[in-house]
Amino acid sequence: MTGYTVVTGAASGMGRAIAEALAKDGERLVLIDIDPLVHELSLPAGGDAIITRVADISDAESIRSILDRVNSEHGPTLKLVNNAAMMRNKPLAELSLDDWKKLLDVNLTGAFILSQAVGRHMRAAGDGAIVHIGSVAAAFGRNGGGAYSAAKAGIVGLSNTICVEWGAYGIRSNVVHPGLMRTPLSEAFYRDTHVNAQRRAQISLGRPGVGEDVAQVVRFLLSDGGRYMSGAEITVDGGFSRMALKNYPVPKI
Numbered sequence: 001m002t003g004y005t006v007v008t009g010a011a012s013g014m015g016r017a018i019a020e021a022l023a024k025d026g027e028r029l030v031l032i033d034i035d036p037l038v039h040e041l042s043l044p045a046g047g048d049a050i051i052t053r054v055a056d057i058s059d060a061e062s063i064r065s066i067l068d069r070v071n072s073e074h075g076p077t078l079k080l081v082n083n084a085a086m087m088r089n090k091p092l093a094e095l096s097l098d099d100w101k102k103l104l105d106v107n108l109t110g111a112f113i114l115s116q117a118v119g120r121h122m123r124a125a126g127d128g129a130i131v132h133i134g135s136v137a138a139a140f141g142r143n144g145g146g147a148y149s150a151a152k153a154g155i156v157g158l159s160n161t162i163c164v165e166w167g168a169y170g171i172r173s174n175v176v177h178p179g180l181m182r183t184p185l186s187e188a189f190y191r192d193t194h195v196n197a198q199r200r201a202q203i204s205l206g207r208p209g210v211g212e213d214v215a216q217v218v219r220f221l222l223s224d225g226g227r228y229m230s231g232a233e234i235t236v237d238g239g240f241s242r243m244a245l246k247n248y249p250v251p252k253i
């Protein structure tokens with residue numbers, strides 16, 4: 001069955017690159033972002049092939065109502081990319097409870113809200129594929145990362161539960177973990193030439209990733225090529241997370 005693919009956080013960075021790659025394939029899209037810029041993306045499609053909506057993914061009521069309307073007025077939503085997220089950097093010792101809750105609300109609860117709202121329609125159709133954008137930070141703590149790593153680790157648990165509970169409906173759920181990416185979310189880090197050089201030195205392929213690098217893997221996981229994949233975690237980081245032993249001190253042999 002053909003249907004719509006929902007992409008959250010499509011106004012910027014990776015979400016935008018994912019929307020562009022899927023639109024090039026002729027996929028019909030529902031693009032959701034809190035930023036009205038989502039209305040201004042220029043994608044190669046016409047008619048009701050690209051639907052854009054401004055909403056906060058942590059607002060369950062508006063997300064449910066948007067998706068129910070799309071399903072009744074345009075057609076079923078059978079694929080989902082849970083991509084939208086925010087960052088709020090602060091050392092744990094200084095992190096306020098409000099900041100902790102806000103980040104979990106958007107980065108983890110938002111993905112749950114979307115999965116449940118789209119999952120209802122997927123289960124009715126007996127078909128569906130979900131890709132959650134995680135992060136290498138799900139497995140590794142980060143200095144000053146606040147609640148970010150905890151939320152991304154939670155995304156893995158969410159995906160695995162969907163895999164177990166909804167597989168019987170033909171629904172697949174997988175996580176893609178980007179590494180050091182250059183997007184508006186992280187652009188400030190790369191403008192510092194020292195940080196930029198240090199980061200490049202820690203990436204096996206010698207450069208930070210760009211949205212298109214992740215978009216191609218998401219595209220595959222949503223496609224028939226990924227039809228037997230569920231509950232998987234795929235790291236797309238140019239080898240960054242395998243570099244821990246590169247400068248490991250060894251005695252002369």
Ligand SMILES: NC(=O)c1ccc[n+]([C@@H]2O[C@H](COP(=O)([O-])OP(=O)(O)OC[C@H]3O[C@@H](n4cnc5c(N)ncnc54)[C@H](O)[C@@H]3O)[C@@H](O)[C@H]2O)c1
Binds near residue numbers: 008011033055083183
């Ligand atoms: N940039 C990196 O280095 C990096 C690394 C690993 C993982 N990631 C993950 O990749 C994904 C995309 O990040 P990006 O780098 O493209 O960031 P980005 O800031 O460029 O884009 C994120 C988008 O999400 C939207 N958004 C934020 N909060 C929202 C909300 N409450 N409701 C709806 N939309 C909201 C923003 O408006 C923005 O358009 C995120 O899940 C992020 O955690 C990023």
